[in-house]
Amino acid sequence: MKSKINFTAYVVASIDGRIAKDSKSTASWASIEDWNFFQNAISKFDVVVVGHNTYKVSEKRLKKRNTIVFTSKISKLKIVGSVAFINPEKENILNFFNNHGYKKVAILGGSSVYSFFLKNKLLNNLFVTIEPYVFTTGVPMFSGNKFYKYNFLLQSVKKLNKNGTILLKYKYGN
């Protein structure tokens, strides 16, 4: 897939690369500084993309903005207010973005949504906030059954607070 749309993923993770306890939980452990950064950042996007689980845990907030929800449970596009439910295996999502004039797309997870954009070479920027915790288990940042080596270029490192939350900005490098 080729595109002139800009796709930026936002991830908040533990030191050991976990983004949630399980598919039904939010990142309630994320710092307020990350939350503020994140809210400010996504306000500049035309639309956000989330998976069905992420949508369910943040429905109230996501309903208020242009949101695309990836789900395998439907076969045809379904639109409710500002929320579009799409099965990315059945629809051409680039057409959808183009038809709506979306130029700046924020990808908010979870793992399978991040992985979908990465595997389809549609991830331009990747912001990773690392909170100073180790969880030892939980939902991994990306999901896959084959080992890849996607290259990224580090653009900047920023300390967000005294506890040691750091924000890494990467550009896709392949």
Add this chain to the structure above:
Amino acid sequence: MKSKINFTAYVVASIDGRIAKDSKSTASWASIEDWNFFQNAISKFDVVVVGHNTYKVSEKRLKKRNTIVFTSKISKLKIVGSVAFINPEKENILNFFNNHGYKKVAILGGSSVYSFFLKNKLLNNLFVTIEPYVFTTGVPMFSGNKFYKYNFLLQSVKKLNKNGTILLKYKYGN
């Protein structure tokens, strides 16, 4: 377990927290800058601890130094040259360190060895090198079947090279 011994773990991982493709592979993708940092760092330790898989892929180098190999395959301590094979479920490892006068212990992985020290509250320092890759799958940094929230304090962030390899130094914070 309480101890006056200093335990420091060294981890090299992808952005998504993977430390290897599988249990039989080395971190051949790690940067030369990380390798140099790591070799210099561990030269200052009395002994290093590795799991059986890690030992097998690095046996040649590890044989030359004081090495403890964790393995579940033996029930009694076995010593071959400078290498001690220990089943941490059967031996009191703190006694072993104390009996040998080991004050500075470097923990080199893999996941289950890092997790053993963390769960037993024996991890004082954690160095994590993040190489600018996403693997999507592979061996996770820590392993566990229960979700914990171990606190760490970030001590420093260092860029190791132009590609964007970064080195994070944490202190255990619980």
